[in-house]
Amino acid sequence: MKSASPLNVFVASTPLQLISCSEARHFYGSSRETTLLIIARPDNRETEEQMAFLAEALGWHGIETIHLKKSSFYLRLGAVARNLARRTIKRLFIGNKSSWIHEVFYRGFDSEQLIFVDDGLATVRYYHAIHDEGIASRISSGKKRLLSAMGIRIHRTVPDVIAFFTCFPLQSSDLVEVQVHDFPVFRDTFKTSARDSDLTPLVGFLGQPFGGEDRLQQLRLQIQHVVERHPDSPIVYFMHRKETRADLERALAGFPVEIRQAGRPIEVEVALSGETYIAFYSFASTALFTLKKIFPEMQVFQIDDSALSAKLLYYGEIVGMFNSIGVETTSL
Secondary structure, eight states: OOOSSOEEEEEEOSHHHHHHHHHHHHHTTOOGGGEEEEEEOOSSHHHHHHHHHHHHHTTOTTSEEEEEOGGGHHHHHHHHHHHHTTSOEEEEEESOTTOHHHHHHHHHSOEEEEEEEOBTBHHHHHHHHHHHHOOOOOOOHHHHHHHHHTTOOOOOOOOSSEEEEESSOOOOOSSEEEEEOOOHHHHHHSOOOOOOTTSOOEEEEEOOOOSGGGHHHHHHHHHHHHHHHOTTSOEEEEOOTTOOHHHHHHHTTTSOEEEEOOSSOHHHHHHHSOOOEEEEEESSOHHHHHHHHHOTTSOEEEEEOHHHHTTSTTHHHHHHHHHHTTOEEEEO
């Protein structure tokens, strides 16, 4: 580790978590010398590439960064544990509250303050879980034994009051202290580019790997709904990084839809592409909220799909949060 000063440690596994960590680093004034970023097992190559792009763009270059990849995860985790055991952690910023990998950090290492940053709409679910049942551990007894052999003792009691640093309009309580932000670092970094007036305006659809066995069937109905609302506009389907093109091509066969894998988070794509979007649609993608919050002039629609809404916890509250910032609801 570079400095004997107390550390601010940021743990992220997805692009949104890293964007959220960037906002938190700015808000809490974490200096370059006292910052440690841990990229904890991104789920695939697409995620790794997006996070590498964001780390460079959002000012993490030159900051000590540790990559915990799947291939060498346990070996590298042991080395990180030995280093952190000798250091004082001032603030520990956690991206995925329900991941056992992230839990290793907030239960295995002492810090002066524990702060949860956004992990999409899972943030809302976890906020309620804390109030309903506390923080349930995801670390099995077998993993505890393995971690202990590596020198990591899962010992820490979670604080009575946990801080949330979030873009969602959640309320502080006796268990959660909420700080809401509106992406000032993102806005300053990715200034909206001038739109190319020679390009045809598009309609965007945000993919998401939600819905189980009904997902693709309902997706066809949602796309049909969008096509009927915009019969003369090109429609672009932006794949979620966990979706596969082959599945989507089969499901959307016959619809005039272009399937794209943007290669960078959709918020960045909208800011930098120069293309104009008439509207964006999805069932309940987190990006419906972030796009509307970052680009308030844009039309954003949440598709009310009763077959999927029954499967989404706190659906009414989530739709209410969408509506509170101007996301409109349209029903199938």
